[in-house]
Amino acid sequence: MHPAIPHLIELQRVDHQMAVLRAELESFPKRLREADTKLSGARAEIASAKDALAKITTERKKFEFAGQEWKDRVRKYRDQSGAVKTNDAYRALQHEISNAEAEIAKAEDRQLEVMMRAEEVERRLRLAESRLKETEESLAAERKTIEAQAGEIRKQLEASTAEREKIIAPVPEDLRDLYARIARRHGGTALAQVREDQCRGCGLRVLPHIVQELRSETSEEVYRCESCGLILHSLEPVPYAKTAGGSAKAASPPSTS
Numbered sequence: 001m002h003p004a005i006p007h008l009i010e011l012q013r014v015d016h017q018m019a020v021l022r023a024e025l026e027s028f029p030k031r032l033r034e035a036d037t038k039l040s041g042a043r044a045e046i047a048s049a050k051d052a053l054a055k056i057t058t059e060r061k062k063f064e065f066a067g068q069e070w071k072d073r074v075r076k077y078r079d080q081s082g083a084v085k086t087n088d089a090y091r092a093l094q095h096e097i098s099n100a101e102a103e104i105a106k107a108e109d110r111q112l113e114v115m116m117r118a119e120e121v122e123r124r125l126r127l128a129e130s131r132l133k134e135t136e137e138s139l140a141a142e143r144k145t146i147e148a149q150a151g152e153i154r155k156q157l158e159a160s161t162a163e164r165e166k167i168i169a170p171v172p173e174d175l176r177d178l179y180a181r182i183a184r185r186h187g188g189t190a191l192a193q194v195r196e197d198q199c200r201g202c203g204l205r206v207l208p209h210i211v212q213e214l215r216s217e218t219s220e221e222v223y224r225c226e227s228c229g230l231i232l233h234s235l236e237p238v239p240y241a242k243t244a245g246g247s248a249k250a251a252s253p254p255s256t257s
């Protein structure tokens with residue numbers, strides 16, 4: 001096994017840790033956006049209630065105006081009734097008055113209906129406003145929590161970055177490059193343990209002499225799995241393989257591909 005492998009294993013551990021931290025950090029803006037969505041939902045509810053209330057007010061004014069017009073007519077007819085000369089004309093005026101009074105009653109009924117609807121909408125509006133207030137409060141708390149968590153994670157990332165630099169210091173340049181290249185292609189993982197003669201990265205059988213090489217303290221070779229390309233190591237005791245046959249595939253020496 002190449003003497004730098006233990007450092008690479010440490011590097012892998014720190015890199016995995018950092019990847020988890022970064023993923024968590026990246027999830028925060030999404031969480032904040034989701035929180036904002038709740039807020040705009042509550043605001044839209046208020047806007048719709050206010051809109052409905054404005055329409056109702058317009059309607060109420062219309063009925064008020066109509067009722068007032070009919071009342072004015074009744075007053076005019078009553079003024080005229082003192083001056084009429086014939087019974088027919090008088091009856092005609094009385095008919096107009098009772099007709100106008102019916103219209104006044106109708107307009108008042110409409111106004112009442114509209115006012116009841118307005119009360120209902122006002123209740124809705126108050127409910128929406130208190131919901132918005134609640135949402136704003138819980139969001140402010142959530143935002144605080146998220147920001148505190150993000151700050152903590154940034155601190156951990158800084159510590160990990162410093163740790164990583166220490167770990168990577170003794171690793172030769174070409175091995176750093178190889179590690180980085182493989183990790184990029186394999187979602188951040190560059191190493192695989194060989195256990196029970198198998199690459200734990202993909203399950204491929206590793207030939208016994210390579211297992212031996214991996215366990216040898218004098219070997220300076222870097223071996224990569226022929227199938228998945230990960231750098232092999234065997235830092236745990238690996239039971240000796242009884243058969244060398246079976247799979248013809250073997251781990252290969254390092255390539256620069």
Ligand SMILES: [Zn+2]
Binds near residue numbers: 225
């Ligand atoms: Zn493999």
